[in-house]
Amino acid sequence: MLIPFKLHKFILNVLIFSTLLFSCGGGSDDSDPIDTSTPSNLTITANLIGANTSNPNGDGSGKVIFNFSADNASSYKINFGNGDVIETSAKSISYTYTGAGITNYNVFISAYKADKFISKSITITIKVNTSLLWSDEFNGAGTPDGNKWTYDLGTGAGGWGNNESQYYTNRTDNVVIANGILKITAKKESYQGAAYTSTRIKTQGKFDFKFGKVEVRAKLPQGRGTWPAIWMLGSNISTVGWPACGEVDIMEHAGNRQGIVSSAMHTPSSFGNTSNTGSQTLADVSTAFHVYAVEWTSQSMVFSVDGVVHYTYNPVTKNSSTWPFDANQFLILNVAMGGTFGGGIDAAFTESSMEIDYVRVYQ
Secondary structure, three states: OOOOHHHHHHHHHHHHHHHHHHHHOHHHOOOOOOOOOOOEEEEEEEEEOOOOOOOOOOOOEOEEEEEEEEEOOOEEEEEOOOOOEEEEOOOEEEEEOOOOEEEEEEEEEEEEEOOEEEEEEEEEEEEEOOOEEEEEOOOOOEOOOOOOOEEEOEOOOOHHHHHEOEEEOOOOOOEEEEOOEEEEEEEEEEEOOEEEEEOEEEOOOOOOEOOEEEEEEEEOOOOOOEEEEEEEEEOOHHHHOOOOOOEEEEEEEOHHHOOEEEEEEEEOOEOOOOOOEEEEEOOOOOOOOEEEEEEEOOOOEEEEEOOEEEEEEOOOOOOOOOOOOOOOEEEEEEEEEEHHHHOOOOOOOOEEEEEEEEEEEEO
């Protein structure tokens, strides 16, 4: 059948147009479509308020402005490295750190779209000026200041509840200040029915506080069985008992695990062999001084050594079971021998000391 000329021309034009469309259009493009379902290109900057050449870590206010952005993101989550976490849809946030001194923080920021996200981190070193609330620099010589410290004496019930082997004394054989250093010495000796002696001093009834930062510069004893500790107990322990009063172990070290310094929290929700612990390893704990610290706020406890954070306690639900830390606590310094944490004591052990340069509480 013959096709009329006009119809033939129309069909030819359609075929030509279709060929051009498929040869030049997206049908032959092999590139992937842009993924708009997942955030990408996350960027972060931190502006330390007052930072300049003379004050690279800020002006002491602790204030930092974080700016961040990501393609396809609808919200952001910021972990400030001290236990505080904030979610926001903004691309900038101002935050004020409260820990005294110069501290390093690893800040993590995640960009979200629905259940998909990407993350990045940034490390900042921030300076915070706060007031020195209380301290003992251990200047002079003699025994601890009776206006600041008192003693626990004896073997305690059940070896202070931990099957410890020492008898705590207030003798200068076990505790003395010399050349600006407090020395607590554990000794192997027969005394009052015990095979070892040592000292435990505390500020109970002399000084307590709520919220702040504790810094203790110390060098630790060595020898299998030694158990030095820097810690705190709730001042209400005489009325509510333990663990309802709350216990904060700023630093513990066992000579049987030389070099591993740990921190722990004891509360009604987890105590004794508590799950709330963190640690870091230092090769020279018994040959060099380090600053052991905890930063205590209404929301968290952040533990560090020389400004390096190794554990943060920040329970999501805060009640009397998980957070008995809205009341005052007092300080304790001691060296125990053996016990549930210290472990077996070396038969060749004779004596070793924890040396403390200072104890400082900022608020």
